[in-house]
Structure formats: structure tokens, C-alpha cells
Amino acid sequence: MQSRLVPMMSACLSTSDKTETNPIQITILIVKRKFVLKSIQFLALSLFLLALSPILHAQVRMDVTAGANKWGYAGAVGGIYQKWDGSDVTVTTTLNLTQADAKKGNLPRECFVGIVIQDAKQSTRYVAGLFNPGYAKQHKRLPVGLVRHEKRGNWKPISVKEHTLPADQSLQLQVVFRNGKLTLSGCEIGGELKELLTWNAPKGFKPNLIGLAADGFRNGFGPVLFENFQVQGDGPAHSDAFDGKQNQAVWQKVAGKRVLIHMPETFKASLQIDDRKFIFNRGRDVSMNLSVSGAKYIGQTLLLHVRVFNDQQQVVHDAVSQIENAFAEGRWSITIPKADISRCGVYRLDVTVGQQDQPIHKLYGQFAIIEPHPATGSQDPDSPYVFCWGQNQLPVLERLGMHWLRNSWYLHELIPQDAKGQYNFDKRIDRWFKHSSQYGLSPMGPICNIRITDHTSKAIEDYVKANVNIIKQAKARYGDQFRLIEIGNEPENWPMAPLADQWLTMARAQTLITERVHQDVPGVQVMSTGTTHVNMGFLSQLAVIGGPNAADLIGVHGYRCPSPPEFGHVQDITAIQSLFPGKPIWCNEQAYFAQPADYQPTYDNPDIKPLELDELTQGIYLPRLFMSQFAAGYAGVSWFAWDSNHGLTDSPTHVRPAAVTLATLTRLLPHPQFKRRLTPRNSELWALQFQSDDQLITSIWSLGPHYVVTVNPLEIDKAYDVYGNELTLQEDAGLADLAIGQAPVYLRGPVGNLLAIRKTTSQDPSPYPLLKNEKPSAQPLKIRILPKVTSLNQSQLLVRLTNTTSQTHSGTLAIKFNEKMANFYRAPLPSAWRIIPADNGRFTVDGNQSIDVLCSIVSDDPSMPFDPYASNQGFVAAWWLSGYFFAARATLDDQQVVDHIMTRGTSLRAIPYCPNVKIDGQLADWQDVPVFPQLGNLVRNSGLNKFWQGRADYSPQFQLAWNDHGLLLAAQVTDDIQYQPYHAKDLWRCDSLQLAINADVEHPSPVSFHVMTMGLPANQKPEVYRQRSTMDRPAGLVADAQIRVTRTEGDYERDGLTTYEVMIPWSQITPFRPNQNRLNFSIQFNDADGWERKGWEGWFIPMGGHLIDPNCMGDLTLVK
Structure with a gap:
């Protein structure tokens, strides 16, 4: 379809423009005389149209929003500048003040506009043009002259005593600097330049900056329009017709916060965002505005082509509109009929502006259609849905079904305390509460930035009083709207108390705050500080110090990206409820990270984001996460936050599917039980x-x-x-x-x-819908990179190429280490390491068939061989990520290119056959088995790492081997305190180790791999417990596993040491058989230090503290 479109005029006006049409003034005049009405209506309409009139020609626009002290040279003058070399120069410009006015109808005191010429080394500046040396006056009476600041001196303007320049029209101004003298000339447009004044610059004046300026002493004014900039001379500056063709990099903007400077462009367009945030209700037409600017196509006819695609990449809307007499600035309206977007979901928007078949500008967006939510505008304290950091999205959060708004209350930034102990809530908190109540959201959040200086009673009491004082004042101010508060946030990352006693001081303070709030501030509940993941160490100390009523609600954080969302919640809830029976448990901060919309790593730029999902998977995981948590027993769930890699949007004009899936969940399950x-x-x-x-x-x-x-x-x-x-x-x-x-x-x-x-x-x-990994590949080849380990001395790679077409493909394979990944995680790669594919990488693969290309890892430096058993170079080691990472490229003979960038690491390790190992707790028969060492501080989660006191505190290492009976494990854990009061399913809560094994390496499933937890309970009878049921094995003690655990307590001569030796029968690792040769593993060591688990570390472990993801495991190859 094609239609004519009348462009909306630009609303680029200053405050003074708006005040010209004061409706109260017009009403008074109507009462006095009827005949005045028509005149006033005409005047008001004229002024209104003048204010709204678009920029119809090429120009630079400056709006001074606020002045600054310009009495001295040191105050920067707002404007645009180019570099000059001190030589003679002539600068000419056309200045237009037609629309300029101050906020009260006149140009303000000591303002000036014109050509600037400056010698920064000598601290001398001149602005040649129009200026106001006194109080506010109309611009048509402004003097012409020079505003001087010489040798760091004060404001000393020089004016032309008499001039005939019509200041209410466009003026042409020229400044000539020659032989140390400045000459100012001017005339009206079309006239002949006339010399107005000359001035001798200080000796040695050599300008290094020239340009255009608009500024003033105090008040704002504008717009000021400069229509060109012409420079003559031998220096480096460039003339600019302000038609958008000049490279804008030659200009330097100064005082950009006070002086808004609009530089012309050839053409620029952007989608405008309103309170709907690109999320629209189903059953209504979608309307949006396109803001455009540009100088090249003024007065011409342009075509606006709008196409909309559904999530199946089908075109659902295709319309072409004609824009006649295009402005340099304007807004164009886009409407998409509701019939074209009748289904909920996300839609891609493609907008092209062009002439005939020539595109000028393209832009893209992605908007969402949701089923309308009933908007009651009333709070719902029974809702379990929390949104973190969404204070700027309140209208849309209501439409998404959210009812709690979690923002941090930063003391010094948000509510500074006065001398009388009163907090200034009106700086920001008032706005949160006022606006939240309009949209049915209840504000909550942690009080941050209050610290306990030490463990003394006075320090704790000061901390408690400060928090209770804030809570008391907030309740008095906001009444029933204020129901819930948290005390601090993530004590592992931002400790609120000294670390010497771990969290005991914080636990005591939390308990006292809860007691005081119950006593002094009825109607407010206190949530415990949200821990990074589920920190049982902090929660157990809180329970011991304060008992089950230390807090009204228990808060934890649930980040676990990119692993599946269903598992581990029941373990966490069961453990927390044993400490705080009957208390509601909220996961008050969590999210799945999503890749940017334009994310496309390549072989040449393998910039992978291993923790981030594609945005559709993020959107599918969101409701699965929340429902799994509800089923486990969580009373509240949350999402963090609106934008960035956590968010429901990638940018203001790109809404992710998660926004729609969240809206669906909250609409169908507003109060899930x-x-x-x-x-x-x-x-x-x-x-x-x-x-x-x-x-x-x-x-x-x-x-x-x-x-x-x-x-x-x-x-x-x-x-x-x-x-x-x-x-x-x-x-x-x-x-x-x-x-x-x-x-x-x-x-x-x-x-x-x-x-x-x-x-x-x-x-x-x-x-419907299919996730990215479920869809057929659109590439002619599918690439997989697999380990090929044949002995303890040889580790290679297999690159499996699968032809997804019926045609034969030939080409060349290249493969390398992912250097970006290694460098980011501080595991730099030796430059001597290379990967060489067999047959120089040449391959041929028949249609719908697969081949394996063997690749050797070599080193050009004999002193630096590739050794996967050293794991100190090139091996990424973090508590959410492990392994070597590679990138491969297949270049087909028809020039098609297929890249594959690994997102999960590989170990490239073999484990030896050890038939003579005896499970007796003595490791002498393990001497020839390679060790998996401790890998540094990044492998410890935040709860463990921030409190780690050195190797004697906690440092594990382990070995793996095999025999005909089963998988063998030996581990030595240097640990100053061995603490394990639990057994069986609760072993993980204190000192223990957990081994996850996936036997089906080709088809990893979240319910088919095995997790064995091993520990030494207080009865000194070591146990192996199957932590989770699989398809063919129930959870429970593994009776036929062999285990010995010995403990050597530390003293002044030696460190404390816990030694594990275990054999897990092959019958417990279904469907593995020794001749299968390979399995995958994760291993996690849990540290308690006399309380419950405060943290963990290991190899190939996922984020979150539970072994729940077979896709993040590392490879083990069984060799003899």
C-alpha cells in the first residue's frame, strides 16, 4: 500500500517559546474586549507556529539551557570549536536569532553569540558578534562587538556605538585576524560586509581554536542558529556548510551539558519511545513516531517503507508512505493496523527512508504485543512478583503484572540525613512511592551504605538505630504503602560489617532491627539481606544468633545462567526452612543474561559471551524458572532488571520475548499456589x-x-x-x-x-515456538569440536563436519584457540601454540553425511609444550566456567563460510587404568595419576573467595582413575575446619565434595546424569549419597560404593587435611560401559568452616551452587 504522509512539525522549542501562548493571559483579554480576541488568537497562533516550525534549511542550532559565570576567562564558553595553528585567519558565518528569546521574553543578562577565536596558551579569548552587556532586553537592540577575556582577565566587552544591522533578521558576520589585529565586519543577508570595529590583540596572541559560540552569565536562551562556517587561511580547520556532509569529528563541543548543540547530518532517524516502552496491547493499532533530521533532503519528496515481521520471519505488514516537502527536522507517524499484529509475541520492525529505489537510511526495532492486563492501579501485597530497578518503567511494569518494585535505598545518594536525624526522602524516594502507587506497585528494597564499624555493642547499636530510624520515618511518611524493607544486600560482595567474625555481627544487627521494627513500626515486615546465591553460612549464623524470628522473610539471590532453571530449588528451600520454619522465602534478585540483538561472534572475532543465552531461550526460561521456584516453595520471585544483558529489553527499541512470556505468566497465575x-x-x-x-x-x-x-x-x-x-x-x-x-x-x-x-x-x-537449538540449521555445514585423547601423553581434537544439505561440499578447515576467551579470564595463551588440521584442512563431505577431521595441537617452542595436565596456561578457570575454548571456520569452495565458536569448555584429559588401587584412605598407590590442582581465586564463588584466608584455610585437589569395577576418585582437601553435622541428602550443606558424571556424552540430559555427594558425618561413617533421582536410579545412599575418609587436624606444624578415596561402581553410572571410552564430569568442593556452607569451588561447575547442568561438564577419556 502507498499513501501520502504529512510530516509532524518538530517540537524543538525552548521554555520561552512555550510561555508565549499563556492561556490565562488570553482569557483575561477575552473578558475585556471582544475585538481583542481575534488579534490575540492570531498572535498566539503565530507564536505557536513559530515555536513549532521545523528547521527548513541547513544549520547548527544551540540552546543555552543555563548560563554560568563568564566574568573570568576560566569559565568555558559553550559552542563548537576547531583547531587552528596560530596563523592569520578569516572566519565568516551567518547568524540567525529570529527565534531566540530568554525564559522571560528577553535575552538575558550578559549573554553573547558569534564567532570565537582563542589562544589557550595565552589565556585570551574573543567572541565577536552580538552580546548583551546589561540586564535582559530584546535581541533587536543588542550591541554588536567583541566580548573580551584577555590574559586570564575579566569580561570586558567592546561594542560598536552605532550600527544599522537588523538584529531581528539573519546577519552575516566576519572576523579577520591578521598581523595581530582583529577586525569585525557585518551586514544583512545579501548585503555587502562593512567593517564595524578593529582591535589590537595582546602581543603574542596566536589563536589555537576558532569556532562558534553561544553562552551567558546566568539564564538560558535560544535557539541560536548558525547557517554556515567559512574559514580562510593555511591552518588545519575546515569550512562547513552545515549540510551534514562535513565529517563532524573535526568539531569539538564545549559545555555540552549547559549548551545543547544540534549538528546537522545528511540524514538521521530514530524511533521515539513513550511510556509504553515499545510494548503494546493486543487488539489495538500500534502507533509510534519516527524522529528525523538531516540537511540534504530539505524540501524533497521521500518514501517511508515500513515492514513488520512476526517471530517466524513472515511479513505481516508492508506499507510505503510518501513524505512531501521534507523538513530538516521533524517527526513522522507510523501506524500498524491491529489486524496485522493480532497475535501476542515480538515483532521485528524494519524502516527504510529513501527516494525511489535508493535507500537513504535504515533502522530496525523489535516491539512486543501482549494481552492486556487488568490495570487496577491498586497495590497487591499478595502478589509474588518483584521487579528490580524498574523505577523508570512503572506504567509498563503494571501492564506486565508486576506488583513489587525493588530499588536500593542508598543513604548518601537518596536520603541524606540532616543534623536533626531527619532523612531527605523527597530527593528521590518520594518520587518512587508517589509514582509506584499510581501503577499498583509496592516499593521495597535494601537499605544500603550503612556500615557497622566494628563488633562492639555501641557500633551494633548505632547501626540498628540508623536503620530503624529510616524505617520509622518512611512508615510515618508513606503509611500503608510501605510494607516491606530489606537490610543490606549481598553481604559477600558488599559486607556491612567487619569480616573477622564472618557474618555474626551482621546477624546480630539484623535480629535487633527486626525486633525493634516489630516493636516501634507495626505494619512493616523485615526481609533478611539477600545473599549471593543461597549462602547457608550466613543464614545459619542468622538462625543461631536470632532464632527463627530473626527476620520476617528470608531473601536469597538465584543467578544460575546459563543452566536450565528447574533444579536445585527444592534442596535450597528445604535447607532454609529447616533454619526458619514457616518463614516465607523470596528469591529477591535473579535473571538470565541474554546476548545483544546484534550478537554474532566470528572466527576472526570470537568474542563469545558464555553466560548469555539467545533472547528466545531467556524468554522461555523465565516462566519455567518462576514456576519451578513456586513449586519448590518460594513465596516471591523477581527479575533483575529492565535493560542491559539481564533485562527484558536489549535497547529502548528492542523488546525481548521475555517481556511477553512474563506478561502471560502473571496474567494466568497472579497468585500461584x-x-x-x-x-x-x-x-x-x-x-x-x-x-x-x-x-x-x-x-x-x-x-x-x-x-x-x-x-x-x-x-x-x-x-x-x-x-x-x-x-x-x-x-x-x-x-x-x-x-x-x-x-x-x-x-x-x-x-x-x-x-x-x-x-x-x-x-x-x-x-511452538522452537528454541534456537531446536531449529534446523540454515548453514550448509554443522561443526562440532570434540576431544580426541588417546593417552596421557597425547591430546588432540576432532572436528566433526555434518553436511546439512543433499549436495557434496568441499572446502578448507581452520581451527584455533579462542584467544579472546583466554585473555578475558586471565589465562593467556602461549603464542607458540597452534592447531594443525589433517590434510592441511582440506575436506569433502557428501550430502547428509558427517566426517571427522583430526587436528593436532603443537607448540613451536619446545620449552612451552601444550600440556592439559598443567592447566596453568590457556585454561579458563572460573566458578561458572572451565576449560579450553576453540574456534573453527570451514570455508567452502563456493566461498560460503561457516564459523563455530565453542561456548562450553573441554579438559582434553585422560584418566589412567589403575587395577591395583585399594580404597583404604591411603593414597600411595595414586602417585602416577595426574592431579587436578586448585585453579586460583576465580574458581571460588564470592561467598568463599571474599573470606578465604589462604591455602591453609581451604584448598582442594583431586585425582581420577578407573578400573574394571568402577570410577576411582582421590581428593585431598586442605581445610582448617572440617565440619559436617549432617548426613545423606543434607551432606551438601557442610564440608563435602560432589561429583557429577554424565555417561551419555552424545545426548546429555538434565535427568540422566548422576550426582554423588560424599562426606564424613559426625558419626565418622563416610557416605556416598545419590543427590538426585535419574531416569533409572532413585536418590539415596549408594550402598555398593566404596569410600574412606580420613581427617588430620591442623596444628603449628601442619595444615588440617581431609582425604577422600572412593570407588563408584559402573553399575551406578548408567548407561556407561568401560569400552565406551569417554564420560563427562563436574566436581564441586563445599566449604563450611564451622557453620553451614559458605561457598564452593571446583572444576566444570555451573553458577549457583548445585550440579544441575550436564552441558557445562568437562570431558574425561579412559585410557590404558
Whole structure:
């Protein structure tokens, strides 16, 4: 379709422009005389149109928002400058003050505009043009002359006593510097330049900056328009017609915060954002504005081409509009009919501005369509949904179904205390509460920046009083709107008390604050400080010091990116509830990180972001995370934050799918109460049922495989996809089938049971939407990089090339270490290391077939060989990431290029066959087995690392081997305090080690790998406990495992040492067989130090403290 579009005029006006049309003044005049009305209406309309008139020609615009003291040279003068070399120069410009006015109708005291010429070395500056030496006056009476600051001297203007320049029109000004003398000339447009004054500059004056300026002593004014800049001379500056063609890098802007400077461009366009934040309600037309500026196409006809794509890359809207008589600045309106965007989800917006078939400017965006939420404007204290740091998105957060707003209360920044102990809430907190109440959100958040100076009673009392004082004043100020407060945030990262006694001081203070608030501030609940992940060390100290009532709610943080969201929550909740029976537990900060919209690492730039997911996976994980946490027992869940890699948006004009999936979840489950799970806990199919108000909602999703689930349609009122679109159930013989993938499906109604479950075949419809890793590859080749370890002395790589087409492909393979990854994690790669593919990388792979290319890792320096058993060079080691990382490129003979950048590391290690090892706790028979050493401070999580006192405090190392009976493990843990009061399923809560083993390396599944926890309980009977059920093994003690644990207490001569020796039978590591040759592993060491677990470290462990992700494991190759 094509239509004519009338451009909206630019609303680029100053405050003074707006005040010219004062409606009160007009009303008074109407009362006095009728005949005045028409005159006033005409005058008001004229002024209004003048204020709104777009810039119709090329020019630089300056708006002075506020002046500054210009009496002395030191005060920077706002404007644009170019460098000069001190030689003679002539500068000419056209100045327009037609629209300029001050906030009260006149140009303000001591303002000036014109050509600037400056010698910074001599501290001398001149501004030649118009200026006001006294109080506010109309610009048509302004003098012409020089504003001088000589040799750091004060303001000394020189004016032309008489001139005939029409100051209410455009003026041409010229400054000539020649032989130490300045000459100012001027005339009206079309006239002949006339010399107005001359001035002898100080001896030695050599200008190093020339340009254009607008500034003043106190008040703002504008706009001031400069239509050109012409320079003559031998120096480095460039003339500029201000048509957007000159490279703007030649200009330097000065005083940019006070003087808003608009430089012309050839053409520029941007999408404008309003309170809807690019998230629109379904069932309505979508309208948005396009802000445009540019000098090249003034007065010409342009075409605006708008296309919209759904998430299946199908065009749903395609429209071309004609813009006639284009302005240099303006706003163009875009409307997308509701019929074209009738489904909830995200839509890509492509906008092209051009002429005929020639595009001038392209821009892209991604907006969201959601099902409208009932906006009540009232708070909902029963809602479990918390949003962190969303104070600038309140209207849209209400539409997304959020009811709690979590922001940090920084004492010195937000609520400074006066001498009488009163806090200045009106600086920022008042605004949060006022605006939050309009949109049904309850403000909460941690009080930060108050510290306990030491452990003495006085220091603790001062800390307690300060916090309670803030809470008391806030309650008096905000009443029932203020219900919940946190005390501090992440004590591991920003400790609020001295570290010597760990968190005991903080625990005591938290307890006293809760008691005082209950006593003095009824109606406010206190949440414990949100710990980084689930810090059982802090929580156990809080429980011991303060008892179960040390806080009203318990707060923890739940970051675990990029691992799946379902596992580990039950363990955490069970452990916390044992310390604080009956207390609500909130995960008050968490998020899944997402890659930027334009993220595309390449072989040449392998800038991978290993913790970040693609944005669709982030959007699918969000509801799965929240529902898994509700099912485990969390009373509150949160998301952090609106933008950046955590957020629901990548940029103001790019909304991620997570915004839509969140809106769907909160609309269908506003008050979720978990009822039951309809599938076994060791199943890859999840089906959770919740009661929410008077609705029964069942949500079903898969952890990987696609399923067909049969249900009784009579039990289902409505069915929805993850975006909230209604699904049509196709009934057959009284049954209905659902296609289930990794995206949740919601069923509203009294679903009893799932009648049948089977994995899909090629004849079944695909689930919607498909995640990135579920979609067929669009590349001609699929690349995998695999370990090829043949002995303890030889580690190589296999690059598996799979042809995804029916045609034969030939080409050349290149592979390298990912140097960016290694450098970022402080594991620099030796330059001597190289990877050489067989046959110089040449390959041929038939259609729909795979081949393996063997690649050797070599070193050009014999003194620096590649040794995966050293792990001190090139090996990335962090508590969320481990391994060697590689990048590969296949260049096909037809010039197609396929890149593959590894996001999960490899160990390239072998473990030896040791038939003679005896499980007796003595490690003499392990002497020839390579050691996995401790890898440095990055492998310790924050709870452990911030309190680590050196190797004697905690330092583990381990060895792995195998024999015909099972997998062998030996570990030596240097630990000053061995503490383990628990056994069986709770061993992980204190000193222990956990070994995860995945036997199915080709098909890793979250429910098929094995997690064994090993520890020495207080009864001195060591245990091996299967921490989680698998498809064919229930959780429980592993009776046929052999384990010996010995403990040597430390003294002045030696460090404390706990030694583990274990054999896990192959029968417990299904479906592994020794001739299979390879398995994957993670190992985690938990440290308690006399309380519960304060932290952990290990090899190939995921973020969060639980071994839940088989995809982050490292490889082990069994060799003889």
C-alpha cells in the first residue's frame, strides 16, 4: 500500500517559546474586549507556529539551557570549536536569532553569540558578534562587538556605538585576524560586509581554536542558529556548510551539558519511545513516531517503507508512505493496523527512508504485543512478583503484572540525613512511592551504605538505630504503602560489617532491627539481606544468633545462567526452612543474561559471551524458572532488571520475548499456589498444576525432547501458548493432543491427569515456538569440536563436519584457540601454540553425511609444550566456567563460510587404568595419576573467595582413575575446619565434595546424569549419597560404593587435611560401559568452616551452587 504522509512539525522549542501562548493571559483579554480576541488568537497562533516550525534549511542550532559565570576567562564558553595553528585567519558565518528569546521574553543578562577565536596558551579569548552587556532586553537592540577575556582577565566587552544591522533578521558576520589585529565586519543577508570595529590583540596572541559560540552569565536562551562556517587561511580547520556532509569529528563541543548543540547530518532517524516502552496491547493499532533530521533532503519528496515481521520471519505488514516537502527536522507517524499484529509475541520492525529505489537510511526495532492486563492501579501485597530497578518503567511494569518494585535505598545518594536525624526522602524516594502507587506497585528494597564499624555493642547499636530510624520515618511518611524493607544486600560482595567474625555481627544487627521494627513500626515486615546465591553460612549464623524470628522473610539471590532453571530449588528451600520454619522465602534478585540483538561472534572475532543465552531461550526460561521456584516453595520471585544483558529489553527499541512470556505468566497465575506435579520427578516432561484465585492452571513443558501429550478437552476451558495466544484443541474421539516442546503451554481448567505421553515423530506437528537449538540449521555445514585423547601423553581434537544439505561440499578447515576467551579470564595463551588440521584442512563431505577431521595441537617452542595436565596456561578457570575454548571456520569452495565458536569448555584429559588401587584412605598407590590442582581465586564463588584466608584455610585437589569395577576418585582437601553435622541428602550443606558424571556424552540430559555427594558425618561413617533421582536410579545412599575418609587436624606444624578415596561402581553410572571410552564430569568442593556452607569451588561447575547442568561438564577419556 502507498499513501501520502504529512510530516509532524518538530517540537524543538525552548521554555520561552512555550510561555508565549499563556492561556490565562488570553482569557483575561477575552473578558475585556471582544475585538481583542481575534488579534490575540492570531498572535498566539503565530507564536505557536513559530515555536513549532521545523528547521527548513541547513544549520547548527544551540540552546543555552543555563548560563554560568563568564566574568573570568576560566569559565568555558559553550559552542563548537576547531583547531587552528596560530596563523592569520578569516572566519565568516551567518547568524540567525529570529527565534531566540530568554525564559522571560528577553535575552538575558550578559549573554553573547558569534564567532570565537582563542589562544589557550595565552589565556585570551574573543567572541565577536552580538552580546548583551546589561540586564535582559530584546535581541533587536543588542550591541554588536567583541566580548573580551584577555590574559586570564575579566569580561570586558567592546561594542560598536552605532550600527544599522537588523538584529531581528539573519546577519552575516566576519572576523579577520591578521598581523595581530582583529577586525569585525557585518551586514544583512545579501548585503555587502562593512567593517564595524578593529582591535589590537595582546602581543603574542596566536589563536589555537576558532569556532562558534553561544553562552551567558546566568539564564538560558535560544535557539541560536548558525547557517554556515567559512574559514580562510593555511591552518588545519575546515569550512562547513552545515549540510551534514562535513565529517563532524573535526568539531569539538564545549559545555555540552549547559549548551545543547544540534549538528546537522545528511540524514538521521530514530524511533521515539513513550511510556509504553515499545510494548503494546493486543487488539489495538500500534502507533509510534519516527524522529528525523538531516540537511540534504530539505524540501524533497521521500518514501517511508515500513515492514513488520512476526517471530517466524513472515511479513505481516508492508506499507510505503510518501513524505512531501521534507523538513530538516521533524517527526513522522507510523501506524500498524491491529489486524496485522493480532497475535501476542515480538515483532521485528524494519524502516527504510529513501527516494525511489535508493535507500537513504535504515533502522530496525523489535516491539512486543501482549494481552492486556487488568490495570487496577491498586497495590497487591499478595502478589509474588518483584521487579528490580524498574523505577523508570512503572506504567509498563503494571501492564506486565508486576506488583513489587525493588530499588536500593542508598543513604548518601537518596536520603541524606540532616543534623536533626531527619532523612531527605523527597530527593528521590518520594518520587518512587508517589509514582509506584499510581501503577499498583509496592516499593521495597535494601537499605544500603550503612556500615557497622566494628563488633562492639555501641557500633551494633548505632547501626540498628540508623536503620530503624529510616524505617520509622518512611512508615510515618508513606503509611500503608510501605510494607516491606530489606537490610543490606549481598553481604559477600558488599559486607556491612567487619569480616573477622564472618557474618555474626551482621546477624546480630539484623535480629535487633527486626525486633525493634516489630516493636516501634507495626505494619512493616523485615526481609533478611539477600545473599549471593543461597549462602547457608550466613543464614545459619542468622538462625543461631536470632532464632527463627530473626527476620520476617528470608531473601536469597538465584543467578544460575546459563543452566536450565528447574533444579536445585527444592534442596535450597528445604535447607532454609529447616533454619526458619514457616518463614516465607523470596528469591529477591535473579535473571538470565541474554546476548545483544546484534550478537554474532566470528572466527576472526570470537568474542563469545558464555553466560548469555539467545533472547528466545531467556524468554522461555523465565516462566519455567518462576514456576519451578513456586513449586519448590518460594513465596516471591523477581527479575533483575529492565535493560542491559539481564533485562527484558536489549535497547529502548528492542523488546525481548521475555517481556511477553512474563506478561502471560502473571496474567494466568497472579497468585500461584502449587498443587501437584503430574509427571514423575525424574521425567524430562514437566507438568505443574497451580491454584490461582478461582482458576486451576496446569503448565506443561519439556526439558529437551518433543512430546505429544493427550488430554481430555472437557477438562480444559482455555489453552494458551507461552505468549498468551489461545490454542485451538483438535478433538478426536473425545481426546485432544498437545505438541509440547521447551516452551510452556498453559491449560486452564480442572485437568485431572495426562492421558498419554509419547515422543514426537516426523508426522507430528512441531511445538511452538522452537528454541534456537531446536531449529534446523540454515548453514550448509554443522561443526562440532570434540576431544580426541588417546593417552596421557597425547591430546588432540576432532572436528566433526555434518553436511546439512543433499549436495557434496568441499572446502578448507581452520581451527584455533579462542584467544579472546583466554585473555578475558586471565589465562593467556602461549603464542607458540597452534592447531594443525589433517590434510592441511582440506575436506569433502557428501550430502547428509558427517566426517571427522583430526587436528593436532603443537607448540613451536619446545620449552612451552601444550600440556592439559598443567592447566596453568590457556585454561579458563572460573566458578561458572572451565576449560579450553576453540574456534573453527570451514570455508567452502563456493566461498560460503561457516564459523563455530565453542561456548562450553573441554579438559582434553585422560584418566589412567589403575587395577591395583585399594580404597583404604591411603593414597600411595595414586602417585602416577595426574592431579587436578586448585585453579586460583576465580574458581571460588564470592561467598568463599571474599573470606578465604589462604591455602591453609581451604584448598582442594583431586585425582581420577578407573578400573574394571568402577570410577576411582582421590581428593585431598586442605581445610582448617572440617565440619559436617549432617548426613545423606543434607551432606551438601557442610564440608563435602560432589561429583557429577554424565555417561551419555552424545545426548546429555538434565535427568540422566548422576550426582554423588560424599562426606564424613559426625558419626565418622563416610557416605556416598545419590543427590538426585535419574531416569533409572532413585536418590539415596549408594550402598555398593566404596569410600574412606580420613581427617588430620591442623596444628603449628601442619595444615588440617581431609582425604577422600572412593570407588563408584559402573553399575551406578548408567548407561556407561568401560569400552565406551569417554564420560563427562563436574566436581564441586563445599566449604563450611564451622557453620553451614559458605561457598564452593571446583572444576566444570555451573553458577549457583548445585550440579544441575550436564552441558557445562568437562570431558574425561579412559585410557590404558
